[in-house]
Amino acid sequence: MSGSFSIDGVTVPFETGQSIMDAALAAKIYIPHLCHNPEFQPHGSCRLCCVTANGRTVAACTTLATDGLEVANETHEITTRRRLLLKLLFVEGNHVCPACEKSGACQLQAVAYHCGMLAPEFVHFYPKRAVDASHPETIIDFNRCILCELCVRASRDHDGKSVFNISGRGIDAHLTIDSPSGRLGDSRFSASDKAARVCPVGAILPKHRGYEIPIGRRLYDQESISQVGDVASHREQEDG
Amino acid sequence: MADKIRIATASLAGCFGCHMSLLDIDERLIDLVAHIEFDRTPLTDIKQIGRCDVGLIEGGVCNAENVEVLKAFRRHCNLLVAVGACAINGGIPAMRNQYSLTECLEEAYLHGSGIDQPQIPSDPELPLLLDQVHPIHDVVWIDYFLPGCPPSADTIFTFLDELLSGKPIRFAYRQIHYD
Amino acid sequence: MHTVQENDPSNLLQRLIGLQQAFRHIPSDAIDHLAESLGLSRAFILGVIQFYSFLHSSPRGEYDILFSDNITDQMQGSRLLAQRLASKLGVDIGRTRDDQRVTLDYTSCTGMGDQGPAALVNGHPITRLTMERVDQLAALIEQAVPLDNWPAELFQVSAGVERRDIVLNSDYKPGTAILRCLEEGAEELLRRLEQAGLRGCGGAGFSTAKKWRFCASTESAERYVVCNADEGEPGTFKDRYLLQAHADRLFEGMTLCAAVIGARRGFLYLRGEYRYLLGPLQQILQQRRENGLLGQAILGRDGFDFDIDIHLGAGAYICGEESALIESLEGKRGIPRNRPPFPVTRGYLGMPTVVNNVETLANAALIAQQGVEWFRSVGTAQSPGSKLLSISGDCERPGIYEFPFGTPISEILAACQAHHTQAVQIGGAAGRLIPPAEFNRTLAFEDLATGGSFMVFNQSRELLNAIDNFTRFFRHESCGFCTPCRVGTAMLTKQLGKVMVGHATSKDLDELGTLGSLMRQTSHCGLGQTAANPILDGLEKFPDIFQSRLRSTSFEPAFDLDASLEEARAITGRSDPGAHLEGGGV
């Protein structure tokens, strides 16, 4: 079965079972998102994709499209909300973009640019978090983790390893690694894992490859993520 | 155009990169200078800030002196602008927030490598350090934020230009970046 | 009866609770052993341990004392009592004494609001704490008296019912409703519940008959019925009373539900704070088995097999949310699922599952026994019947009250003898703050819906303390899954703290409002959607309590300027004028 609904007045077709996000992606309409990656089960945690559907606020990635639904996406009100969510994510961690190898190809940054965020403005939490450089090929900087759980899903559902987990609760929730020492180097993680390629931010990074692309030519330097698409999909293409 | 717009600038816990970027405006600066005049800045000799239209602040707040300067700017400027990553979120200097101040000072002056006479400086001439580095909006109200490390000359120019012309300030996609 | 295999991963949480009780923490080698035997990763198990407040990876003291930290406990002096015990025992609150004898800490509301201040000692509730009792505790602990030998009166949990109506005035005979159901058929029972208009008592008020019908109509080999006895909403204790005094009714309700939906297995999810009820509840289950009301061929009906397991929670308010509860039943971290699919179509182990509140299930049994007219004899058209309230705070007669739906707040306040009332918090921390101007509003789904919490504040109270308490509660209980609630609850606490210490300006209030509405609109589940209610209601209905604490400056720093120099002053030994900063904003 199929049908159609609208996003900001544009008619979008869908197949039964597709989420608003799936249908929008297929129709090349950009709905800002961070925890969503079409290769994995929808998660619904970042809330960036929240739209209104017939007036009700819902997450586009976890809400099924239905016939005749009227979805509002890029309204002033929704964009303002998204900026607030982004600001919360920025102040929750330690995001020092000038010192981050992911800068320019980071989805958190790119979505923030798209939504017109100039500064995080809130009070910063400055949490004390570690960097795990124990693995020969991959580094994890927990300062930049936004808890999207894409690595958790990729390692569990694709790699079959469940290397990553979430522990703690509330503002103390944090990413953990399954190994006797809790460090990546002692885990079953390999740089060829899917989980190595899904992080939307600079939390899971390949070693020995920093700052390869000059400023100005990086993924999001010239054009908005709404045109360019997700960093993970580009990574997949590059890696063949 | 009536009077010139009076601008003051300061570098707190920053690297002067944002000021360099301001100078990078190059020849367009000449057009601007017809409309602006500088009050206290590292580029002039004026030591005390006077009444200003715009204050541009580079760098975060890491010591007592930074706080005083920032408050003076807020008192004297109609519009206060956070320029650059350090002013906006503490930037690189705020990476010391991962450690306690004691740890930082001990590492720098007592236990670090190549230290001759281990002693933590306590000269009253030196501004005392805050326990954490803060973005400037933690201390005073900030009217506008210009991100970048540094913001490009083009971004700063656009900001000043549109401010002068009284237009709503709009940036092209490429003018906004956090690094 | 253990239908869950010992080595089923869904048993993880129950195994961990057992280990915690036996070893005062979960020893590292036990984690390895569990990982091996349940086929789970170490990190997964650690993730579960760190999710639940009552599980720990390092040992607690031989006496693990948790003071209930609800605002009503605080109003009865709990904080002073905790401090007194701390100084008597020579241990800081939040820490374990060096000799491992005792740990002191605070915990979210333990459900003893009518007999507080309360605490838990190794999971056992101690009520009506006084200075004398605290001194008594200190002595017992110093003398290392085993808990079993502590005076029984310390552990007395009374069941004070202050007002009865149709439900609590009815006699109930175990098995009557089931028998009737077997005679008349499930459809007739559903019709009766429908006509009675029974709605969920957990707060949301969904039609119970509709829920059961949905579940029954699904295609599935297995279905489950779950009783939600998590009762975590601060200030609620009416389920505790039902579990203590009327468990038979709710087990009967579960059995009826099983008959309707075709479940063979049910769970009672009992909050960890009520572990003291586990033994008595299991006895009742056993009795029901012996009376043919549970087990194989119930009341002799071939094929009607149903039994109930009790699962314990371990200190996580979010596990009252039905899908988080199901995750917890499956042994995992209590993270709310995406809905739809709702539990009625995909619940426990992916099977259709009915989750109902204790009171709902008990009422269902009574309606089956007493009939539609009886239930509809009180209440309103949209909210038939009555509601159990847990009344606490500033009133002369705190306790359990049964009121017909449609009763005005003013009448409830009169009944519990509340005087000079400044405000009522209805529905717990997640509920609404009601000012006197609205005391003519009524208890009803169409007006003021509540799961049963009713906290009264008189005019001598600083209402902002209550708002602060609730806001901190949510920060502590947020599961951390979604951005607005995880970061928002922490940010609200920070910002409200600024108001509390008198360092805020009207800009800070604007920010509280902005954050609050963001959380309300975008949070993944009910917790985050309601976590800002206390602040938003406060700002709207009691603006003065905020305004009176504001600075008149237009902006105040986010932190204490001079205090932030303290560490540097200490290191350098400086105290010259340059070593200080004037506070205040510009």
Ligand SMILES: Cc1cc2nc3c(=O)[nH]c(=O)nc-3n(C[C@H](O)[C@H](O)[C@H](O)COP(=O)(O)O)c2cc1C
């Ligand atoms: C954060 C949160 C906590 C909840 N806690 C409880 C609870 O302790 N007890 C309860 O019965 N329902 C609680 N609920 C409501 C349940 O999700 C669910 O609606 C209820 O158990 C359904 O039963 P009912 O229809 O009989 O009310 C909670 C909901 C949320 C969002």
Ligand code: SF4
């Ligand atoms: S992860 Fe992205 S937002 Fe964070 S520091 Fe790196 S580039 Fe900046």
Ligand code: SF4
């Ligand atoms: S490490 Fe990256 S992929 Fe994993 S949860 Fe954090 S942000 Fe998401």
Ligand code: SF4
């Ligand atoms: S709203 Fe709060 S409790 Fe609910 S899913 Fe989000 S973080 Fe968890």
Ligand code: FES
């Ligand atoms: S993309 Fe939908 S919630 Fe994250």
